[in-house]
Amino acid sequence: DGIFQFGSKFSKTIRFSDINYAIASKEDKTSMFLGYSELLNALDTGSTTKLTINNKRLNRQDFEQKILLPRQDDYLDGYRAEYNAMLMDKVTDSSNSVVQERYITLSVHRKSIEEARAFFDRVTADVTTRLSHLDAHSEELDAVERLRVLHDFYRTGEETEFHVDLRDLMRKGHSFKDSICPDSLEFKKDYFVMGDKFGRVLFLKEYASYIKDSMISELTALNRTMMLSIDVIPVPTDEAVREMQNRLLGVETNVTNWQRRQNSNNNFSAVVPYDLEQQRKETREMLDDLTTRDQRMMFAVVTLVHLADSKEELDSDTDALQSAARKHLCQLSTLNWQQADGLVTALPLGLRRIDALRTLTTEALAVLMPFKAQEVRDQGGVYYGQNVISKNLIIANRKELLNGNGFVLGVSGSGKSFTAKREMVNLALSTDDDIIVIDPESEYRPLIEGLGGEVVNISATSPNHINAMDMEQGYGDGENPVVLKSEFLLSLCEQLMGDRLLSAKEKSIIDRCTANVYHSYIKGGYQG
Structure with missing residues (x-):
């Protein structure tokens, strides 16, 4: 044990x-x-x-075994x-x-x-x-x-x-x-x-x-x-206090004896020597520490x-x-x-x-403080940089945290995009995780193509479109899926037409048509 x-x-x-x-x-x-x-x-x-x-x-050798990425005999080696x-x-x-x-x-x-x-x-x-x-x-x-x-x-x-x-x-x-x-x-x-x-x-x-x-x-x-x-x-505190009291008593005795000698020489205005005064002061401070300051x-x-x-x-x-x-x-x-x-x-x-x-x-x-800076070296983690104090590598695994979510903050030009790309590369090379990038500026396209990923273009002129009417099994988490889809289509049409331009009659038509579209696909049907 x-x-x-x-x-x-x-x-x-x-x-x-x-x-x-x-x-x-x-x-x-x-x-x-x-x-x-x-x-x-x-x-x-x-x-x-x-x-x-x-x-x-x-x-x-131990470091290489824990930190380095093993070969997987694919095109990313x-x-x-x-x-x-x-x-x-x-x-x-x-x-x-x-x-x-x-x-x-x-x-x-x-x-x-x-x-x-x-x-x-x-x-x-x-x-x-x-x-x-x-x-x-x-x-x-x-x-x-x-x-x-x-x-x-x-x-x-x-x-x-x-x-x-x-x-x-x-x-x-x-x-x-x-x-x-x-x-x-x-x-x-x-x-x-x-x-x-x-x-x-x-x-x-x-x-x-x-x-x-x-x-x-x-x-x-x-x-x-x-x-x-x-x-x-x-x-033990009682022994320490007793020791310091004895020390203080000894110092005070020395001071009294010195003053008595000076008085016997008719020197009644003599100042206590510096070393005796310093001993008295330090001993009193030590006694105060032990008795009043929880030392x-x-x-x-x-x-x-x-x-x-x-x-x-x-x-x-x-x-x-x-x-x-x-x-x-x-x-x-x-x-x-x-x-x-x-x-x-x-x-x-x-x-x-x-x-x-x-x-x-x-x-x-x-004051003899044994702490310096925390090292982060998680098993199966990815490289995030170097510790400012110790210069050792920071290898972290966010999956081991209570909450593995994260976001990157920084001023313009500080390397936010680079940090995100580096983490994507780390994960793509070391894990089988799915990485999904929503990229309005097409900034990550070369990286994704280089790693063998799939790029899907979605725009008014692209051959790929998102089907607003799509509905999978389990849509709505137990609620009426047609009602939820109807609400979504209403909000979509309002976005296209402009706020408050749809009349109550037009909203009713959209609602009924939504129910009719899915009527034959849902067992038993829903009343619109």
């Missing part, structure tokens, strides 16, 4: 989707920020939580090949061929698996509900899916070769570790070698007094396989592991990451002689072996 056990510690992982935070308006960002703060506030104090952002390289070449160009030329997955890993100490299951049933339901309030879809990972996350990290480039059947392995007496672990793992002072990949674990050493909410998304924007984890240990005290540590193909590339990537952190006045440092512990901490296992904890309030922790 996806619960991992390490000694007396149990952990469970929830995968959740991204939300459109980076492109939201200021009001929407504030709402999302407060919703995320509520999620952090709701974390159980008896457990620890790990938020992980996993950058996975887009597996080309040439168009399909051109369409597929365009899609592959978009993937390879784009600045980002990485897909991001996000996990919340909950871990707790319990005496037995039954107690752990009861705990996770309660807590995962609460976390899932709060994520849904943020419009983030979430799902609990089972054992095989959690092992797949580890496999895809340890064996980058071999994602399609993951085949783990736990029952089959138990029956044969094999260990699942053989198909997940890397071929070799060698830890050096400040990096590690994993198979033919080089990796390094960094941690956030210095925090700025003011951090922008874009820092985490900028750190994970690097086009490399990496995992960034934020470990959160909530402190929680939390311990947090941020770790990041990234992989590269060579040592030179690894050093270059590390410099880029440290530069991105410095831009926010923070310092990312390499873990020396702790690469193994750092790797275990960064992976979504639910373990923490790094003690570089920082005390933060809920708001200060919520």
